[in-house]
Amino acid sequence: MSETYDFAAIEARHQAAWEASGAFVTADDDPRPRYYVLEMFPYPSGRIHMGHVRNYTIGDVVARYKRMRGYNVLHPMGWDAFGLPAENAALKHGTHPARWTYENIDYMRRQLKRLGLSYDWSRELATCDPAYYGKEQLFFLQMYERGLVYRKKAKVNWCEGCGTVLANEQVEDGRCWRCDGEVRLRDLDGWFFRITDYAEELLEGCDRLEGWPEKVLTMQRNWIGRSTGAEIDFPLEGGGAIRVFTTRPDTLFGVTFMSLAPDHPLAETLAAGTDREAEVRAFAERWAGAPGTPEEREKEGVFTGRYALHPLTGERIPVYLANFVLMGYGTGAVMAVPAHDQRDFEFARRYGLPVRVVIQPPGAPLDPGTMEAAWEGPGVLAGSGPFDGLESEAAKAAIVRHLEEKGCGRARTTYRLRDWGISRQRYWGAPIPVVHCDRCGVVPLRPEDLPVVLPLEARLGPGGRSPLPELEAFLRTACPRCGGPARRETDTMDTFVESSWYFARYTCPDEADRPLDPERADAWLPVDQYIGGIEHAILHLLYARFFTKVLRDLGWLHVDEPFRNLLTQGMVLKDGAKMSKSKGNVVDPDEMLRAYGADTVRLFILFAAPPERDLEWSDQGVEGAHRFLQRVWRLVTERAEALRGAPAPGPELARAVAGDEALRALRRKTHQTIRKVTEDIEARFHFNTAISAVMELVNETAALLGAGRPAPGDATGWAVVREAVEAVLLLLSPMVPHITAELWERLGHEGGLERAPWPEADEAALAADEVAIVVQVNGKVRGRIRAAAGADRAEVEAAALAEPNVRRHVEGKSVRKVVYVPGRLVNIVAAG
Incomplete structure (x- = not known):
């Protein structure tokens, strides 16, 4: 009789043995080839969920497999520990975000160890540790010196529920990515990273990421949104001009009105002092920063009472505000060509504006009076003066050259990508290392002033309001330039900054004096296999790529990309839906571990579906x-x-x-x-x-x-x-x-x-001594035979024809041909 499978005792014993022996501690001087496998680190929310279990189990299998294949494997773990949920939990439970975070880290670490994950815990890091974010503050100062950081007043995405600014990437269909609350535009001073300086490199790099899923690369390409076209200035009657960007300069002669975003800088001034001022202001206030996407909205607009002039013909063109034009795209102004743009077409039909055809497709000519939809494809120019008869692509280049000669336009490449707003009006985040001096203005700190430590004695204000603007001990300081009184910056950094370089810090977490040891980082990077959810395709993954290029240019790294291969694992569902407490379909990993043990949970997670599904x-x-x-x-x-x-x-x-x-x-x-x-x-x-x-x-x-x-x-x-x-x-x-x-x-x-x-x-x-061979008669399976692996064709054909069922189906017929696929198939073609 065999003894009982006591999984609890077995798992505890081997986990203790691995920890005692340092079985998974990675030595930098190990001569074996290196392999770096990493799963996206977790937010210390309190306890792991089945999505964590799946992600980390997949990574652990890779790590253990590669060790057995003779690699020196780096497989670290840490904590993405800053952020709004800690503040919300602290308010709910009457505790401090730091205490809540570190208690959760301790609990979740124990949970992960119970899964038998082969992490090198000696490299563990938490992003809320000053030893980590202080190094990040140095990056900020170095980026500031290079002009990659700037501060400006801008219309920003404001989430009232979270009480903070969101980056464009954190707004999904007009709602907050974290709390799902409504997002509105608001004017605020804030800090920005110039990610747009790297737009072209980020885009071109997608073509070299051969180990990434194509769907992720497509999402990144679309978000970067490279567009090639023309920038054109339309003079305004009475002075000034409206600048537009268009990818279709071939349709320039079809412009019949102009559309401005409701929050365009000219939106209020155009109608100022006219009888349209109140109506225009009301429209702008209604639609500026409204939730939802332009595609979801019924096309609405208001005439400003002003006219622009066509840059080539001088024609007067009415200027409207339109709810489907966004400031975040192009210049916030559109030259509207109703015959060749569907949104313009719908707007023109609603407000009775002219539709002018200037591109004729092959076949029947377009009639603007009977068109039911815009023609957005290419064709031959008509009604475009000296450019008539040109194909669309040729016309684009010719018209841009003509605009440049006239001084009213130029070729231009633009990007959908916008600079990364990193300011957050919250407490639980990395302080921004600058001060505000009445004499010197905004002054960056000196490297020797770092880290600027987040004061743990601070307590959240009502509703989670940041205490930093009112905490005198933190706020009041001396200007590093003039020595006079100054105020610290009270915004903290977006937590995506911390997750944009943690993978590099794992290579040298004991480096005390510098953020990174370039030699050790270069030895391990890029990460050979990165594993995480598809939901991070734009947010985290794009920022990590950007930050890697910045650290390269600052001299800290010598790689262009952070992750060589990427696996985006699927979600864990129950009853066809993502697990959530609100749906009542959550499976608690702790309960599963108690009932079945880690190995059973791991085996099921791996066996139930391919990892990407x-x-x-x-x-x-x-x-x-x-x-x-x-x-x-x-x-x-x-x-x-x-x-x-x-x-x-x-x-x-x-x-x-x-x-x-x-x-x-x-x-x-x-x-x-x-x-x-x-x-x-x-x-x-x-x-x-x-x-x-x-x-x-x-x-x-x-x-x-x-x-x-x-x-x-x-x-x-x-x-x-x-x-x-x-x-x-x-x-x-x-x-x-x-x-x-x-x-x-x-x-x-x-x-x-x-x-x-x-x-x-x-x-x-x-090598098999015999092989199984399928025998067909006229394409239908009639039998199977076994033949020696090295049997020649004649032996196999003879055996096939001798098989009883095959013999019955060819009896009385003549064999016209025998097709033989060695070791696999005999097909007998018979007739009669």
Whole structure:
């Protein structure tokens, strides 16, 4: 009788042994080739969820597998510890954000260790530690010196629910990415990073990220939004001009009105002092910063009472404010061409504005009086003066040259991407290292003044208001330039700044005097495999790419990209929906660990779906995973003595089993499984099919044992079974490290399974003595035969024609042709 599979004791024992021995601590001087695997670090929210479990289990399998393949693996963990949720929780529970954060870190660290994750905990970091964010403040100062940081008053995205500014990337359909509250535009002074200086490099870099999912690259390309066209100035009657950017200069002669964003700088001044002033102001106030996207809105506008002049014809063009034009795109002004832009067309029809066709498509000519939609495609210019008859692309270049000659336009490339607003009017974040001096203005601190430490004695104000503007001990300081009184900046940095360089800090977390040791960072970066959710495709991943390029240009790094390969794992669902407390479908990892153990949870997570797809939680699936592990447990423990006493598999085993088909078949299956699992892990981490292959090997091993083989004393037979069992343990060990480590010891091995090398498939064992061949008659399967692996065509054809069912289907017919695909298929073409 085998002993009970006591997963709790087994997992606790091996986790303690790994920690005591420093099994996963990474040495920088290890001569083996390096491999850096990293999962996106968590926010210390209090407890892990199944999404965390899936993400970190996938990364752990990669880390353990690569160690077994002979790599020196860096696999660190830390905490994205600043941010608004800590403040909200502190308000709710009457505690301090720092205390709440560090208590959660302690709890979540224990949870992650219970999963048996092979992290190098000696490199752990928390972004709320001054030793971390103080280095970030130095980057800020160096970026400021290079003109990559600036402060300005701007219309910013304001979330009333969070009481802070949001970057454009943090606004989703007019709502806050975190609290889902409505976002409005508001004028505020704030700090910005010039990410737009890197727009073209960020865009071009997408073409070189061959290890990234195409959907992520598409999202980044679209967000950067490179557009090539023309910038054109339309003079205003009475003085001034409206500047527009268009990708369709070939439609310039079709302009019949101008559209301005409701918050365009000219919006109020155009109608000032006229009888339209009140109506225009009301429209601007109604729509400036309104939620939703232009596509969702019914087209509305208001005439300002003013006219622009066409730069080439001098025609008077009415100027409108329009709710579908946004300041964040182009110049906030549009030359409206209703015949060739659908939004302009809908607006023109609503307000009775002219529609002028200037691009004729192939086929029937367009009639502006009967058009039901705009023609937005290319064609031949008509009604465009000297440019008539030109194809659209040729006309674009010709018209831009003409505008440049006239001094009223120029070729221009623009980007949808806007500079990164990093100011947050919250407490729990990294202080911005500048002061405000009445004599000197805005003054950056000196490096020796760092870190500017967030005062932990501060307490949140009503509703979570930041205490920093009223905390005299923090606020009052001396100007580093003139020595006079100054006030510290009370905005803190966007927490995405911290997550934009943490992967580099992991390479040298003990570096005390500098943010990074370039030599050590260069030795590990870029990260070989990064793992995280698709929801970070724009926010975190784009910022991390930008920050890497900045640190390169500052001399701290010598790589262009942070992550060589990216895996975006799917969500964990239950009852078809993402797990959430509001839906009542949350599965608590702690409960699963108590009931089944870490190995069962890991096995189910990996087996239930490929990592890039969503995973549907199944209690039955968890039970099935647990039963399989119990089966593996019994397979080894019930025969541990015989397996330990069996000869270690070696080259002579192939000769020893030559006359025993059952043993040869199990050896063949063993080495087929080794090859299959290796290929599945290497090929984009297909853990589910890898586990399935191991299950088949367990079944075939159990079937041989169930048939009474090998007999006691059959050294060769037990050597074959031992080889199969050890392959099972080695192949499963990255997925279920505790039970496999325990069983490895039960087989008499010393040194720990985590130090064992990955098995190699024996090509000789893979070679089959016979192959199964499908036989078709006129394309329909009529039988199967077995033939020697090296049989020639004539032997195979003769055997196929002799197969009883095949013979019946060709009887009385003449065989016209026999098609033979060696080792796979015989197709007999018969007629008569």
